[in-house]
Amino acid sequence: MDAKVTNKKLGLKPRYQTMTRDLGWTTSYQYMDKVFPYDKYEGIKIHDWDNWEDPFRLTMEAYWKYQGEKEKKLYAVIDAFAQNNGQLGVADARYINALKLFVQGVSPLEYCAHRGFAHVGRHFTGVGARVAAQMQSIDELRHYQTQIHTISNYNKYFDGMHNSNHWFDRVWYLSVPKSFFEDAMSGGPFEFLVAISFSFEYVLTNLLFVPFMSGAAHNGDMSTVTFGFSAQSDESRHMTLGIECIKFLLEQDPANVPIVQRWIDKWFWRGYRLLTLVAMMQDYMLPKRVMSWKEAWEMYAESNGGALFKDLERYGIRPPKGWQDACEGKDHISHQAWNTFYTYNAAAPFHTWTPNPEEMDWLSEKYPDTFAQYYKPRFEYYGKKHQEGERFYNTTLPMLCQVCQIPMVFHEPGDPGSICYRETDHDGDKYHFCSDHCKEIFTNEPEKYVQAWLPVNQIYQGNCFPEGTDPTAPGFDPLAAVLDYYEMEVGRDNFDFADSQDRKNFREWNGGVEEEVSP
């Protein structure tokens, strides 16, 4: 047959439509509601899934091609980095501790995201949303793998990275990221999208991946900046999913607006609290600094988030309830977090230190209203005690917030001199919170949050000792038993940087060159 075949390529929109929507169908052997049982109970009303606007119309063919190229670039950098002993070229060995926190607390979240999106990618009735979530699920698995592969080079040389999965499920501060994501994964599919795609990815994730990764580059860590930006190149698709899903939910039915608003209030605050760790990494753990947490917050949250919420006003959405308090916190949270880890460093598998005089000056300059007044004197005092041979370690376990699981270290809004405490009674028990916003999250869903696994409470209940431990034995040391349960190597993984094996090794491998470290 000689009939001429017209082989005109479809445009982007119809091409994507054909490759995704046309894969869905209305089931006939089973009711659709039985096939997709989870996307009704949250109260979200969807009248027409066809109005779902696909974010970034990337077909599978294009997806594999571009992801393949990204991987080749990344692994070439990782190889070159390892072959050139790149780990010796970072600013100084203190920097490595930011990577420890990353692999302990951030990479496992990528894996949680992979699982979460795989779940919702099965459970939306609308095929457009399913495909977008499935592709994100694959991205997230890639992020977890590339981060593990990149950081494994550092693990050959430095302490505090070898046991991160074990720690993620047990160590006190890692319950903060773990409980954040498990909270999202145990919500319904729409709440998950508003929590992760919108509130976290769209509103907050730039704060983690952009200034911090730029900082990694500035500190000579070419492999981390490459995995960071390689992950972030997927992130812009995820952010678009976040904003498209919000618009879709708000346009489908006015009854969705209050439900979505409550989720935005909740998840903005949950995400903001989680980022306390990142604030500290940025201000204290990058020996060469790119920008302060405060500057990053102003650029990516205030200015960009402000534009976003102005845009969403037309749907009746207002900025999240915690917005004001979060903006006030930009002057404080990194210092409060570093103070906490410095004093609890006996129980944390990475190293801390007091900022050197030059770094104190930088912090005073970047935080003119708060650092010199509230925080510098404490660090100077700690430094002095350390020089006198009395490095301060707090051995009393702190009270934790029932919702964000962070110790009560945040100040009362408007009053930096006092700690913020809130409490409520539920079913005859008292529950404690770090803020009005965490308290409100609890009172909206007490049945969920009374089940929180709070590390400090669990330790006091005797659930965090190795099997067979006898707490009644004479001379029993509970803290040592907890560190044993954590499988931390005491004296290597924990304590001050100044006396660490990491520091000694790094100096030796670099031919004895001293770094600018206090004391």
Add this chain to the structure above:
Amino acid sequence: MSNVFIAFQANEDSRPIVDSIVADNPLAEVVYSPGLVKIDAPNRLVIHRETIEQEVGRDFDLQEIHLNLVTLSGHIDEDDDQLTLSWGH
């Protein structure tokens, strides 16, 4: 008026893309930080495939920008010939 932005890894692949954006968006401002180039523009920013093709001297699939894209803001409208970021509908 709010800004939209787009950021790329600072490398040789991104350079012609950034140049094209600057050519097509007279109000765009380019900010460099280590490893990163960020472009801000008031309210709207458009990327044209044709302009990039003139810069690189070959056919360019607009989705190639994904290889070095780091982040963006605003609503997105994308087809084979252009990608637009904007606020305000």
